[in-house]
Amino acid sequence: MTAAVIAAPRPGALGRLSDALFRHPGLLLALLLAPPLLWLGVVYLGSLVALLAQSLFSIDEFTGQIDRTLTLSTYGELLRLANLDIIARTVLMAAAVTIADALIAFPIAYYAATYARGRTKALFYFLVMMPLWSAYLVKVYAWKLLLAKEGVVGWVFDALGIGVVLDAILAIPVIGGPSLSTSYLGTFLVFAYVWLPYMILPIQASLERVPKSLVEASADLGASPRVAFRTVILPLALPGVVAGSIFTFSLTLGDFIIPQIVGGSTLFIGQAVLIHQGTAGNIPLAAAFTVVPIVVMGLYLWGAKRLGAFDAL
Amino acid sequence: MPSDRKAPLPLTIAAVGGLLFLHVPLGFVILYAFTTEERSYEFPPPGLTLKWFSAVWDRPDVWSALRLSLEVAALSTALALVLGTLCAAALSRRPFFGREAISLLVILPIALPGIVTGIALRSAFNLADIPFSVFTIVLGHATFCIVVVYNNAVARFRRLHGSLVEASMDLGADGFQTFRHVILPNIATALLAGGMLAFALSFDEVIVTTFTAGQQATLPIWMLNELIRPRQRPITNVIAVFVILVTFVPILAAYYLTRDEDPAHRTGH
Numbered sequence: 001m002t003a004a005v006i007a008a009p010r011p012g013a014l015g016r017l018s019d020a021l022f023r024h025p026g027l028l029l030a031l032l033l034a035p036p037l038l039w040l041g042v043v044y045l046g047s048l049v050a051l052l053a054q055s056l057f058s059i060d061e062f063t064g065q066i067d068r069t070l071t072l073s074t075y076g077e078l079l080r081l082a083n084l085d086i087i088a089r090t091v092l093m094a095a096a097v098t099i100a101d102a103l104i105a106f107p108i109a110y111y112a113a114t115y116a117r118g119r120t121k122a123l124f125y126f127l128v129m130m131p132l133w134s135a136y137l138v139k140v141y142a143w144k145l146l147l148a149k150e151g152v153v154g155w156v157f158d159a160l161g162i163g164v165v166l167d168a169i170l171a172i173p174v175i176g177g178p179s180l181s182t183s184y185l186g187t188f189l190v191f192a193y194v195w196l197p198y199m200i201l202p203i204q205a206s207l208e209r210v211p212k213s214l215v216e217a218s219a220d221l222g223a224s225p226r227v228a229f230r231t232v233i234l235p236l237a238l239p240g241v242v243a244g245s246i247f248t249f250s251l252t253l254g255d256f257i258i259p260q261i262v263g264g265s266t267l268f269i270g271q272a273v274l275i276h277q278g279t280a281g282n283i284p285l286a287a288a289f290t291v292v293p294i295v296v297m298g299l300y301l302w303g304a305k306r307l308g309a310f311d312a313l
Numbered sequence: 314m315p316s317d318r319k320a321p322l323p324l325t326i327a328a329v330g331g332l333l334f335l336h337v338p339l340g341f342v343i344l345y346a347f348t349t350e351e352r353s354y355e356f357p358p359p360g361l362t363l364k365w366f367s368a369v370w371d372r373p374d375v376w377s378a379l380r381l382s383l384e385v386a387a388l389s390t391a392l393a394l395v396l397g398t399l400c401a402a403a404l405s406r407r408p409f410f411g412r413e414a415i416s417l418l419v420i421l422p423i424a425l426p427g428i429v430t431g432i433a434l435r436s437a438f439n440l441a442d443i444p445f446s447v448f449t450i451v452l453g454h455a456t457f458c459i460v461v462v463y464n465n466a467v468a469r470f471r472r473l474h475g476s477l478v479e480a481s482m483d484l485g486a487d488g489f490q491t492f493r494h495v496i497l498p499n500i501a502t503a504l505l506a507g508g509m510l511a512f513a514l515s516f517d518e519v520i521v522t523t524f525t526a527g528q529q530a531t532l533p534i535w536m537l538n539e540l541i542r543p544r545q546r547p548i549t550n551v552i553a554v555f556v557i558l559v560t561f562v563p564i565l566a567a568y569y570l571t572r573d574e575d576p577a578h579r580t581g582h
Contacts, residue, residue, distance in 0.1 A: 010487050018487035025406075028488075032403035033415070036396040036459065040418050044456050047437035048429070054436060104334065107327030115320040124332070126568055131335050133510060133564045135517040135556045137533050141540060141549070142338035145345055148354035152341055155356045196335060254426015257519065261540045270428050274523075277432055287436070290429045297425070 055287035090269040094252035097191040105199035113207035132197035147180035187263035199244035206240025253293040346550040365547040382532040386515040389454035397462025405470035422457040431524030445527025453525035458511035465507030506570040509563035
Protein backbone atom coordinates (compact mmCIF):
# COMPACT_ATOMS: atom_id res chain seq x y z
CA MET A 1 0.00 0.00 0.00
CA THR A 2 1.41 3.40 -0.88
CA ALA A 3 1.22 6.51 1.20
CA ALA A 4 -0.71 8.30 -1.54
CA VAL A 5 -3.65 5.92 -1.19
CA ILE A 6 -3.88 6.39 2.53
CA ALA A 7 -3.37 10.12 2.38
CA ALA A 8 -6.29 10.78 0.03
CA PRO A 9 -8.55 12.81 2.36
CA ARG A 10 -12.15 11.84 2.75
CA PRO A 11 -14.70 14.53 1.85
CA GLY A 12 -16.93 16.34 4.32
CA ALA A 13 -16.54 17.21 7.99
CA LEU A 14 -17.33 13.67 9.17
CA GLY A 15 -14.79 12.30 6.72
CA ARG A 16 -12.10 14.64 8.01
CA LEU A 17 -12.95 13.71 11.57
CA SER A 18 -12.77 10.03 10.64
CA ASP A 19 -9.32 10.58 9.09
CA ALA A 20 -8.13 12.48 12.12
CA LEU A 21 -9.24 9.70 14.45
CA PHE A 22 -7.56 7.10 12.26
CA ARG A 23 -4.28 9.00 12.29
CA HIS A 24 -4.43 9.61 16.03
CA PRO A 25 -5.51 6.39 17.76
CA GLY A 26 -4.78 8.05 21.09
CA LEU A 27 -7.41 10.69 20.38
CA LEU A 28 -9.97 8.01 19.49
CA LEU A 29 -9.14 6.18 22.71
CA ALA A 30 -9.56 9.35 24.73
CA LEU A 31 -12.93 10.08 23.07
CA LEU A 32 -14.14 6.53 23.72
CA LEU A 33 -13.03 6.56 27.34
CA ALA A 34 -14.10 10.06 28.32
CA PRO A 35 -17.84 9.42 28.98
CA PRO A 36 -17.46 6.18 30.99
CA LEU A 37 -14.52 7.62 32.91
CA LEU A 38 -16.43 10.77 33.73
CA TRP A 39 -19.21 8.59 35.09
CA LEU A 40 -17.26 5.92 36.94
CA GLY A 41 -14.11 7.84 37.73
CA VAL A 42 -15.66 11.13 38.79
CA VAL A 43 -19.22 10.42 39.96
CA TYR A 44 -18.76 6.93 41.37
CA LEU A 45 -15.19 7.00 42.62
CA GLY A 46 -15.70 10.55 43.84
CA SER A 47 -18.66 9.42 45.95
CA LEU A 48 -16.64 6.54 47.37
CA VAL A 49 -13.75 8.81 48.33
CA ALA A 50 -16.15 11.34 49.84
CA LEU A 51 -17.73 8.56 51.89
CA LEU A 52 -14.38 7.31 53.16
CA ALA A 53 -13.38 10.88 53.99
CA GLN A 54 -16.51 11.26 56.11
CA SER A 55 -15.44 8.30 58.25
CA LEU A 56 -12.64 10.59 59.45
CA PHE A 57 -15.16 13.14 60.73
CA SER A 58 -16.93 12.66 64.03
CA ILE A 59 -20.32 13.41 65.48
CA ASP A 60 -20.90 15.70 68.43
CA GLU A 61 -22.77 13.57 70.94
CA PHE A 62 -24.70 16.51 72.42
CA THR A 63 -25.77 18.47 69.37
CA GLY A 64 -25.83 15.62 66.84
CA GLN A 65 -23.89 17.89 64.48
CA ILE A 66 -21.11 16.49 62.34
CA ASP A 67 -17.72 17.87 63.31
CA ARG A 68 -15.54 18.21 60.23
CA THR A 69 -12.14 18.04 61.88
CA LEU A 70 -10.14 14.98 60.93
CA THR A 71 -10.04 12.42 63.69
CA LEU A 72 -9.80 8.68 64.22
CA SER A 73 -12.30 8.73 67.07
CA THR A 74 -15.08 7.30 64.90
CA TYR A 75 -12.92 4.28 64.22
CA GLY A 76 -12.33 4.06 67.95
CA GLU A 77 -16.07 3.86 68.39
CA LEU A 78 -16.13 1.02 65.90
CA LEU A 79 -14.00 -0.95 68.36
CA ARG A 80 -16.65 -0.77 71.09
CA LEU A 81 -17.84 -4.19 72.21
CA ALA A 82 -21.34 -3.87 70.71
CA ASN A 83 -19.90 -2.93 67.31
CA LEU A 84 -17.19 -5.60 67.38
CA ASP A 85 -19.99 -8.03 68.12
CA ILE A 86 -21.80 -6.98 64.93
CA ILE A 87 -18.62 -7.32 62.88
CA ALA A 88 -17.78 -10.76 64.32
CA ARG A 89 -21.32 -12.03 63.76
CA THR A 90 -21.31 -10.88 60.11
CA VAL A 91 -17.88 -12.30 59.32
CA LEU A 92 -18.76 -15.65 60.97
CA MET A 93 -22.00 -15.82 59.00
CA ALA A 94 -20.13 -15.02 55.77
CA ALA A 95 -17.64 -17.80 56.51
CA ALA A 96 -20.36 -20.35 57.32
CA VAL A 97 -22.34 -19.46 54.20
CA THR A 98 -19.20 -19.73 52.05
CA ILE A 99 -18.35 -23.19 53.37
CA ALA A 100 -21.92 -24.45 52.95
CA ASP A 101 -22.13 -23.08 49.40
CA ALA A 102 -18.81 -24.67 48.44
CA LEU A 103 -20.08 -28.05 49.68
CA ILE A 104 -23.43 -27.81 47.85
CA ALA A 105 -21.95 -26.27 44.70
CA PHE A 106 -19.10 -28.70 44.14
CA PRO A 107 -21.15 -31.78 43.14
CA ILE A 108 -23.29 -29.69 40.78
CA ALA A 109 -20.23 -28.11 39.15
CA TYR A 110 -18.37 -31.43 39.03
CA TYR A 111 -21.29 -33.23 37.41
CA ALA A 112 -21.81 -30.44 34.89
CA ALA A 113 -18.10 -30.22 34.00
CA THR A 114 -17.32 -33.94 33.92
CA TYR A 115 -20.37 -36.02 33.06
CA ALA A 116 -22.92 -33.71 31.45
CA ARG A 117 -22.73 -33.56 27.64
CA GLY A 118 -24.64 -31.78 24.92
CA ARG A 119 -28.17 -30.87 25.89
CA THR A 120 -27.77 -31.90 29.53
CA LYS A 121 -24.79 -29.61 29.86
CA ALA A 122 -26.69 -26.68 28.33
CA LEU A 123 -29.60 -27.40 30.64
CA PHE A 124 -27.32 -27.49 33.70
CA TYR A 125 -25.75 -24.21 32.72
CA PHE A 126 -29.12 -22.59 32.19
CA LEU A 127 -30.53 -23.93 35.45
CA VAL A 128 -27.61 -22.36 37.32
CA MET A 129 -27.54 -19.08 35.42
CA MET A 130 -31.27 -18.50 35.69
CA PRO A 131 -31.42 -18.11 39.49
CA LEU A 132 -28.17 -16.10 39.40
CA TRP A 133 -29.89 -13.28 37.55
CA SER A 134 -33.47 -13.66 38.71
CA ALA A 135 -35.24 -11.55 41.27
CA TYR A 136 -33.26 -11.38 44.50
CA LEU A 137 -36.13 -10.12 46.59
CA VAL A 138 -38.50 -12.81 45.35
CA LYS A 139 -35.98 -15.47 46.35
CA VAL A 140 -35.80 -14.05 49.86
CA TYR A 141 -39.58 -13.89 49.91
CA ALA A 142 -39.80 -17.55 48.87
CA TRP A 143 -37.88 -18.48 52.01
CA LYS A 144 -40.11 -16.38 54.19
CA LEU A 145 -42.97 -18.56 52.94
CA LEU A 146 -41.00 -21.76 53.41
CA LEU A 147 -39.62 -21.01 56.86
CA ALA A 148 -42.68 -19.42 58.50
CA LYS A 149 -43.96 -21.28 61.53
CA GLU A 150 -47.05 -22.43 59.62
CA GLY A 151 -45.07 -22.74 56.34
CA VAL A 152 -43.81 -25.50 54.10
CA VAL A 153 -40.73 -26.68 56.00
CA GLY A 154 -42.62 -27.06 59.26
CA TRP A 155 -45.39 -28.91 57.43
CA VAL A 156 -42.90 -31.33 55.84
CA PHE A 157 -41.32 -32.09 59.22
CA ASP A 158 -44.76 -32.71 60.73
CA ALA A 159 -45.94 -34.80 57.79
CA LEU A 160 -42.88 -37.01 58.14
CA GLY A 161 -43.63 -37.32 61.84
CA ILE A 162 -40.32 -35.73 62.84
CA GLY A 163 -41.62 -32.35 64.00
CA VAL A 164 -39.74 -33.05 67.25
CA VAL A 165 -36.46 -32.92 65.35
CA LEU A 166 -37.23 -29.40 64.09
CA ASP A 167 -38.17 -28.31 67.61
CA ALA A 168 -34.92 -29.80 68.92
CA ILE A 169 -32.92 -27.92 66.29
CA LEU A 170 -34.71 -24.67 67.10
CA ALA A 171 -34.03 -25.23 70.80
CA ILE A 172 -30.27 -25.07 70.21
CA PRO A 173 -29.03 -21.83 71.77
CA VAL A 174 -27.63 -19.06 69.51
CA ILE A 175 -28.59 -20.54 66.13
CA GLY A 176 -32.15 -21.48 67.14
CA GLY A 177 -35.18 -19.32 67.89
CA PRO A 178 -38.97 -19.34 68.12
CA SER A 179 -39.26 -20.37 64.45
CA LEU A 180 -36.91 -20.91 61.53
CA SER A 181 -37.81 -17.52 60.08
CA THR A 182 -36.67 -15.75 63.23
CA SER A 183 -33.46 -17.72 63.84
CA TYR A 184 -29.86 -17.43 62.63
CA LEU A 185 -30.30 -20.86 61.11
CA GLY A 186 -32.97 -19.36 58.85
CA THR A 187 -30.73 -16.40 57.95
CA PHE A 188 -27.96 -18.84 57.13
CA LEU A 189 -30.22 -20.96 54.89
CA VAL A 190 -31.42 -17.94 52.93
CA PHE A 191 -27.90 -16.56 52.47
CA ALA A 192 -26.64 -19.97 51.32
CA TYR A 193 -29.55 -20.30 48.89
CA VAL A 194 -29.34 -16.85 47.38
CA TRP A 195 -25.57 -16.88 46.71
CA LEU A 196 -25.22 -20.52 45.62
CA PRO A 197 -25.10 -19.86 41.83
CA TYR A 198 -22.18 -17.44 42.37
CA MET A 199 -20.21 -20.42 43.74
CA ILE A 200 -21.22 -23.00 41.12
CA LEU A 201 -20.15 -21.09 38.00
CA PRO A 202 -16.49 -20.37 38.94
CA ILE A 203 -15.99 -23.93 40.24
CA GLN A 204 -17.38 -25.31 37.01
CA ALA A 205 -15.14 -22.99 34.99
CA SER A 206 -12.03 -24.20 36.83
CA LEU A 207 -13.05 -27.88 36.53
CA GLU A 208 -13.58 -27.48 32.78
CA ARG A 209 -9.96 -26.36 32.51
CA VAL A 210 -8.48 -29.46 34.20
CA PRO A 211 -6.69 -31.20 31.30
CA LYS A 212 -8.02 -34.69 30.58
CA SER A 213 -4.50 -35.90 30.02
CA LEU A 214 -3.54 -35.18 33.62
CA VAL A 215 -6.35 -37.38 34.92
CA GLU A 216 -5.46 -40.12 32.43
CA ALA A 217 -1.80 -39.89 33.40
CA SER A 218 -2.65 -40.30 37.07
CA ALA A 219 -4.73 -43.38 36.19
CA ASP A 220 -1.84 -44.78 34.13
CA LEU A 221 0.44 -44.25 37.08
CA GLY A 222 -1.86 -46.41 39.18
CA ALA A 223 -4.05 -43.89 40.97
CA SER A 224 -7.56 -45.07 41.72
CA PRO A 225 -10.34 -42.63 40.71
CA ARG A 226 -10.63 -41.65 44.35
CA VAL A 227 -6.92 -40.86 44.66
CA ALA A 228 -6.94 -39.05 41.30
CA PHE A 229 -9.82 -36.91 42.48
CA ARG A 230 -8.11 -36.00 45.73
CA THR A 231 -4.60 -35.40 44.43
CA VAL A 232 -5.21 -34.09 40.89
CA ILE A 233 -8.70 -32.71 40.36
CA LEU A 234 -9.38 -31.15 43.76
CA PRO A 235 -6.17 -29.06 43.95
CA LEU A 236 -6.74 -27.82 40.39
CA ALA A 237 -10.35 -26.88 41.21
CA LEU A 238 -9.36 -24.98 44.35
CA PRO A 239 -8.88 -21.60 42.60
CA GLY A 240 -12.47 -21.91 41.38
CA VAL A 241 -13.70 -22.50 44.91
CA VAL A 242 -11.73 -19.48 46.13
CA ALA A 243 -13.09 -17.36 43.27
CA GLY A 244 -16.64 -18.37 44.16
CA SER A 245 -16.01 -17.67 47.81
CA ILE A 246 -15.08 -14.09 46.94
CA PHE A 247 -18.66 -13.57 45.78
CA THR A 248 -20.39 -15.43 48.62
CA PHE A 249 -18.21 -13.74 51.23
CA SER A 250 -18.53 -10.22 49.85
CA LEU A 251 -22.26 -10.48 49.18
CA THR A 252 -22.97 -11.75 52.70
CA LEU A 253 -20.83 -9.04 54.30
CA GLY A 254 -22.76 -6.23 52.70
CA ASP A 255 -26.32 -7.54 52.75
CA PHE A 256 -28.85 -5.86 55.01
CA ILE A 257 -32.07 -7.20 53.57
CA ILE A 258 -31.91 -10.90 54.34
CA PRO A 259 -31.15 -10.59 58.09
CA GLN A 260 -33.88 -7.97 58.31
CA ILE A 261 -36.52 -10.25 56.80
CA VAL A 262 -35.43 -13.67 58.02
CA GLY A 263 -33.53 -13.78 61.29
CA GLY A 264 -33.17 -12.69 64.87
CA SER A 265 -33.25 -9.17 66.25
CA THR A 266 -29.49 -8.62 66.44
CA LEU A 267 -27.72 -6.60 63.76
CA PHE A 268 -25.41 -7.40 60.87
CA ILE A 269 -22.95 -4.87 59.38
CA GLY A 270 -25.33 -3.84 56.61
CA GLN A 271 -28.16 -3.14 59.05
CA ALA A 272 -25.81 -1.15 61.29
CA VAL A 273 -24.82 1.02 58.33
CA LEU A 274 -28.47 1.55 57.43
CA ILE A 275 -29.43 2.56 60.97
CA HIS A 276 -26.47 4.89 61.51
CA GLN A 277 -26.92 6.74 58.24
CA GLY A 278 -30.69 6.86 58.48
CA THR A 279 -32.53 7.30 61.76
CA ALA A 280 -29.40 7.90 63.86
CA GLY A 281 -27.95 10.40 61.37
CA ASN A 282 -24.43 9.35 62.30
CA ILE A 283 -22.88 9.38 58.82
CA PRO A 284 -19.27 9.17 60.10
CA LEU A 285 -19.96 5.92 61.98
CA ALA A 286 -21.94 4.53 59.04
CA ALA A 287 -19.01 5.36 56.77
CA ALA A 288 -16.58 3.71 59.18
CA PHE A 289 -18.77 0.60 59.18
CA THR A 290 -18.66 0.38 55.38
CA VAL A 291 -14.88 0.44 55.59
CA VAL A 292 -15.04 -2.92 57.41
CA PRO A 293 -16.31 -4.98 54.45
CA ILE A 294 -13.94 -3.09 52.15
CA VAL A 295 -10.95 -3.96 54.35
CA VAL A 296 -12.07 -7.56 54.91
CA MET A 297 -12.58 -8.02 51.17
CA GLY A 298 -9.22 -6.36 50.46
CA LEU A 299 -7.47 -8.88 52.69
CA TYR A 300 -9.53 -11.68 51.22
CA LEU A 301 -8.73 -10.68 47.63
CA TRP A 302 -5.05 -10.37 48.49
CA GLY A 303 -5.08 -13.93 49.82
CA ALA A 304 -7.14 -15.17 46.88
CA LYS A 305 -4.72 -13.63 44.39
CA ARG A 306 -1.90 -15.57 46.00
CA LEU A 307 -3.91 -18.77 45.47
CA GLY A 308 -4.39 -17.91 41.78
CA ALA A 309 -8.15 -17.48 42.06
CA PHE A 310 -8.41 -14.67 39.52
CA ASP A 311 -7.68 -16.98 36.61
CA ALA A 312 -10.93 -18.81 37.43
CA LEU A 313 -13.21 -15.77 37.44
CA MET B 314 -11.81 -37.34 32.67
CA PRO B 315 -14.18 -40.27 32.66
CA SER B 316 -16.65 -38.62 30.29
CA ASP B 317 -17.66 -41.90 28.66
CA ARG B 318 -18.67 -43.50 31.97
CA LYS B 319 -21.86 -42.92 33.83
CA ALA B 320 -21.66 -40.67 36.88
CA PRO B 321 -21.58 -42.39 40.28
CA LEU B 322 -25.02 -42.44 41.86
CA PRO B 323 -24.18 -40.33 44.96
CA LEU B 324 -22.76 -37.60 42.72
CA THR B 325 -25.88 -37.59 40.55
CA ILE B 326 -28.10 -37.38 43.62
CA ALA B 327 -26.04 -34.51 45.07
CA ALA B 328 -26.05 -32.61 41.77
CA VAL B 329 -29.74 -33.05 41.04
CA GLY B 330 -30.58 -32.36 44.69
CA GLY B 331 -28.56 -29.13 44.51
CA LEU B 332 -30.43 -28.01 41.41
CA LEU B 333 -33.78 -28.82 43.04
CA PHE B 334 -32.70 -26.76 46.06
CA LEU B 335 -32.12 -23.87 43.65
CA HIS B 336 -35.49 -24.08 41.93
CA VAL B 337 -38.15 -25.60 44.20
CA PRO B 338 -38.53 -22.53 46.49
CA LEU B 339 -39.57 -20.35 43.55
CA GLY B 340 -42.26 -22.90 42.70
CA PHE B 341 -43.84 -22.30 46.11
CA VAL B 342 -44.00 -18.56 45.43
CA ILE B 343 -46.09 -19.32 42.36
CA LEU B 344 -48.35 -21.67 44.34
CA TYR B 345 -48.92 -19.07 47.07
CA ALA B 346 -50.21 -16.53 44.53
CA PHE B 347 -53.34 -18.70 44.25
CA THR B 348 -53.97 -19.39 47.95
CA THR B 349 -57.24 -18.26 49.56
CA GLU B 350 -55.48 -17.71 52.90
CA GLU B 351 -54.92 -13.98 53.57
CA ARG B 352 -53.40 -13.70 57.03
CA SER B 353 -50.64 -16.30 57.24
CA TYR B 354 -48.28 -18.40 55.13
CA GLU B 355 -50.28 -21.53 55.90
CA PHE B 356 -49.24 -24.66 54.05
CA PRO B 357 -50.86 -26.47 52.36
CA PRO B 358 -53.11 -23.66 51.10
CA PRO B 359 -56.71 -24.16 52.31
CA GLY B 360 -58.03 -23.38 48.83
CA LEU B 361 -57.05 -21.94 45.46
CA THR B 362 -58.38 -18.80 43.80
CA LEU B 363 -57.59 -16.39 40.97
CA LYS B 364 -59.14 -13.37 42.65
CA TRP B 365 -55.83 -11.82 43.82
CA PHE B 366 -54.76 -11.24 40.24
CA SER B 367 -57.75 -9.00 39.62
CA ALA B 368 -57.25 -7.39 43.04
CA VAL B 369 -53.72 -6.37 42.01
CA TRP B 370 -55.07 -5.01 38.71
CA ASP B 371 -57.14 -2.46 40.66
CA ARG B 372 -54.24 -1.15 42.75
CA PRO B 373 -52.99 2.30 41.68
CA ASP B 374 -49.98 2.14 44.04
CA VAL B 375 -48.80 -1.08 42.37
CA TRP B 376 -49.25 0.40 38.93
CA SER B 377 -47.25 3.52 39.77
CA ALA B 378 -44.47 1.41 41.32
CA LEU B 379 -44.40 -0.75 38.21
CA ARG B 380 -44.29 2.29 35.94
CA LEU B 381 -41.38 3.74 37.91
CA SER B 382 -39.50 0.43 37.82
CA LEU B 383 -39.89 0.10 34.05
CA GLU B 384 -38.89 3.73 33.53
CA VAL B 385 -35.78 3.37 35.68
CA ALA B 386 -34.80 0.04 34.09
CA ALA B 387 -35.21 1.43 30.56
CA LEU B 388 -33.23 4.61 31.25
CA SER B 389 -30.41 2.85 33.13
CA THR B 390 -30.16 0.17 30.45
CA ALA B 391 -29.90 2.83 27.73
CA LEU B 392 -27.18 4.69 29.64
CA ALA B 393 -25.33 1.48 30.48
CA LEU B 394 -25.45 0.38 26.82
CA VAL B 395 -23.72 3.57 25.67
CA LEU B 396 -21.14 3.74 28.47
CA GLY B 397 -20.48 -0.02 28.60
CA THR B 398 -19.97 -0.29 24.83
CA LEU B 399 -17.61 2.71 24.78
CA CYS B 400 -15.61 1.12 27.59
CA ALA B 401 -15.49 -2.27 25.89
CA ALA B 402 -14.46 -0.71 22.57
CA ALA B 403 -11.63 1.18 24.24
CA LEU B 404 -10.38 -1.64 26.47
CA SER B 405 -10.50 -4.41 23.85
CA ARG B 406 -8.03 -2.51 21.66
CA ARG B 407 -4.31 -2.61 22.14
CA PRO B 408 -2.96 -2.30 25.70
CA PHE B 409 -2.33 1.20 27.03
CA PHE B 410 -1.19 2.71 30.28
CA GLY B 411 -3.91 2.38 32.92
CA ARG B 412 -6.00 -0.23 31.11
CA GLU B 413 -5.95 -2.63 34.06
CA ALA B 414 -6.96 0.16 36.43
CA ILE B 415 -9.90 1.12 34.24
CA SER B 416 -11.16 -2.45 33.92
CA LEU B 417 -10.97 -2.74 37.72
CA LEU B 418 -12.93 0.51 38.00
CA VAL B 419 -15.69 -0.89 35.76
CA ILE B 420 -16.02 -4.02 37.91
CA LEU B 421 -15.83 -2.14 41.23
CA PRO B 422 -19.56 -1.33 41.54
CA ILE B 423 -20.44 -5.03 41.65
CA ALA B 424 -17.27 -6.22 43.42
CA LEU B 425 -18.02 -3.97 46.39
CA PRO B 426 -21.12 -4.81 48.40
CA GLY B 427 -24.16 -2.93 47.09
CA ILE B 428 -24.55 -1.13 50.38
CA VAL B 429 -21.20 0.61 49.88
CA THR B 430 -22.23 1.90 46.45
CA GLY B 431 -25.61 2.90 47.83
CA ILE B 432 -24.46 4.87 50.84
CA ALA B 433 -21.57 6.47 48.91
CA LEU B 434 -23.98 7.80 46.28
CA ARG B 435 -26.49 8.89 48.91
CA SER B 436 -23.99 10.88 50.91
CA ALA B 437 -22.63 12.40 47.70
CA PHE B 438 -26.15 13.50 46.71
CA ASN B 439 -26.57 15.01 50.15
CA LEU B 440 -23.24 16.84 49.96
CA ALA B 441 -24.06 18.17 46.49
CA ASP B 442 -27.63 19.10 47.50
CA ILE B 443 -29.15 16.96 44.75
CA PRO B 444 -32.77 16.10 45.66
CA PHE B 445 -33.77 12.43 45.34
CA SER B 446 -35.70 11.73 42.16
CA VAL B 447 -35.99 9.31 39.27
CA PHE B 448 -32.68 10.77 38.13
CA THR B 449 -30.83 9.70 41.28
CA ILE B 450 -32.24 6.16 41.09
CA VAL B 451 -31.18 5.88 37.45
CA LEU B 452 -27.73 7.18 38.31
CA GLY B 453 -27.26 4.40 40.87
CA HIS B 454 -28.63 1.67 38.63
CA ALA B 455 -26.60 2.67 35.56
CA THR B 456 -23.43 2.53 37.67
CA PHE B 457 -23.73 -1.21 38.27
CA CYS B 458 -25.42 -1.98 34.90
CA ILE B 459 -22.38 -0.72 32.95
CA VAL B 460 -20.34 -3.76 33.92
CA VAL B 461 -23.02 -6.17 32.63
CA VAL B 462 -23.05 -4.58 29.19
CA TYR B 463 -19.27 -4.26 29.29
CA ASN B 464 -18.77 -7.98 30.05
CA ASN B 465 -20.92 -9.06 27.13
CA ALA B 466 -19.55 -6.49 24.70
CA VAL B 467 -15.88 -7.02 25.53
CA ALA B 468 -16.18 -10.78 24.91
CA ARG B 469 -17.64 -10.07 21.46
CA PHE B 470 -15.11 -7.33 20.61
CA ARG B 471 -12.32 -9.80 21.33
CA ARG B 472 -13.81 -12.23 18.82
CA LEU B 473 -14.31 -9.54 16.19
CA HIS B 474 -11.35 -9.79 13.81
CA GLY B 475 -9.36 -6.64 13.23
CA SER B 476 -9.04 -7.71 9.59
CA LEU B 477 -12.77 -7.09 9.03
CA VAL B 478 -12.39 -3.49 10.12
CA GLU B 479 -9.23 -3.07 8.04
CA ALA B 480 -10.95 -4.53 4.98
CA SER B 481 -13.83 -2.10 5.39
CA MET B 482 -11.45 0.85 5.66
CA ASP B 483 -9.45 -0.36 2.62
CA LEU B 484 -12.66 -0.49 0.63
CA GLY B 485 -13.17 3.20 1.30
CA ALA B 486 -15.50 3.28 4.29
CA ASP B 487 -14.72 5.94 6.88
CA GLY B 488 -14.66 5.15 10.60
CA PHE B 489 -18.34 5.92 11.09
CA GLN B 490 -19.45 3.82 8.13
CA THR B 491 -17.28 0.98 9.38
CA PHE B 492 -18.90 1.24 12.78
CA ARG B 493 -22.40 1.38 11.27
CA HIS B 494 -22.02 -1.40 8.71
CA VAL B 495 -19.32 -3.71 10.09
CA ILE B 496 -18.83 -3.35 13.84
CA LEU B 497 -22.42 -2.75 14.91
CA PRO B 498 -23.95 -5.78 13.15
CA ASN B 499 -21.22 -7.93 14.67
CA ILE B 500 -21.72 -6.79 18.25
CA ALA B 501 -25.51 -6.30 18.04
CA THR B 502 -26.58 -9.56 19.67
CA ALA B 503 -24.01 -9.19 22.45
CA LEU B 504 -25.34 -5.67 23.16
CA LEU B 505 -28.91 -6.96 23.12
CA ALA B 506 -27.99 -9.71 25.58
CA GLY B 507 -26.10 -7.31 27.83
CA GLY B 508 -28.95 -4.83 27.67
CA MET B 509 -31.49 -7.46 28.66
CA LEU B 510 -29.44 -8.63 31.62
CA ALA B 511 -28.95 -5.02 32.66
CA PHE B 512 -32.71 -4.50 32.42
CA ALA B 513 -33.44 -7.56 34.54
CA LEU B 514 -30.80 -6.51 37.07
CA SER B 515 -32.18 -2.99 37.35
CA PHE B 516 -35.81 -4.12 37.46
CA ASP B 517 -35.35 -6.11 40.66
CA GLU B 518 -32.55 -4.13 42.32
CA VAL B 519 -33.34 -3.10 45.85
CA ILE B 520 -30.14 -2.52 47.86
CA VAL B 521 -28.74 0.51 46.02
CA THR B 522 -32.28 1.79 45.37
CA THR B 523 -32.99 1.92 49.12
CA PHE B 524 -30.35 4.64 49.34
CA THR B 525 -30.90 6.54 46.12
CA ALA B 526 -34.72 6.78 46.13
CA GLY B 527 -36.57 9.47 48.02
CA GLN B 528 -40.31 9.09 48.45
CA GLN B 529 -40.80 7.15 45.20
CA ALA B 530 -41.20 3.39 45.42
CA THR B 531 -40.01 1.08 42.68
CA LEU B 532 -41.68 -2.32 42.60
CA PRO B 533 -38.89 -4.00 44.64
CA ILE B 534 -39.02 -1.18 47.20
CA TRP B 535 -42.80 -1.66 47.44
CA MET B 536 -42.19 -5.38 47.99
CA LEU B 537 -39.48 -4.78 50.57
CA ASN B 538 -41.83 -2.64 52.63
CA GLU B 539 -44.37 -5.45 52.50
CA LEU B 540 -41.77 -8.02 53.52
CA ILE B 541 -40.71 -6.04 56.57
CA ARG B 542 -44.28 -5.20 57.65
CA PRO B 543 -46.63 -7.63 55.89
CA ARG B 544 -50.02 -5.99 55.43
CA GLN B 545 -51.31 -7.38 52.16
CA ARG B 546 -49.80 -10.81 51.69
CA PRO B 547 -51.98 -11.91 48.73
CA ILE B 548 -51.05 -8.79 46.73
CA THR B 549 -47.35 -9.36 47.51
CA ASN B 550 -47.62 -12.99 46.36
CA VAL B 551 -49.01 -11.97 42.98
CA ILE B 552 -46.37 -9.27 42.53
CA ALA B 553 -43.64 -11.79 43.34
CA VAL B 554 -44.89 -14.03 40.53
CA PHE B 555 -45.03 -11.03 38.22
CA VAL B 556 -41.42 -10.08 39.03
CA ILE B 557 -40.31 -13.67 38.34
CA LEU B 558 -41.94 -13.51 34.90
CA VAL B 559 -40.60 -10.05 34.02
CA THR B 560 -37.02 -11.03 34.85
CA PHE B 561 -37.29 -14.55 33.38
CA VAL B 562 -37.98 -13.43 29.80
CA PRO B 563 -34.94 -11.16 29.31
CA ILE B 564 -32.64 -13.68 31.01
CA LEU B 565 -33.88 -16.46 28.74
CA ALA B 566 -33.44 -14.21 25.69
CA ALA B 567 -29.93 -13.20 26.76
CA TYR B 568 -29.04 -16.85 27.24
CA TYR B 569 -30.11 -17.76 23.69
CA LEU B 570 -28.35 -14.73 22.19
CA THR B 571 -24.95 -15.59 23.67
CA ARG B 572 -25.03 -19.33 24.27
CA ASP B 573 -22.31 -20.07 21.71
CA GLU B 574 -19.82 -17.91 23.57
CA ASP B 575 -17.48 -18.91 26.33
CA PRO B 576 -19.66 -18.98 29.47
CA ALA B 577 -16.68 -17.95 31.59
CA HIS B 578 -17.10 -14.37 30.36
CA ARG B 579 -20.54 -14.02 31.76
CA THR B 580 -19.95 -15.16 35.32
CA GLY B 581 -18.66 -11.77 36.38
CA HIS B 582 -21.79 -10.60 38.09
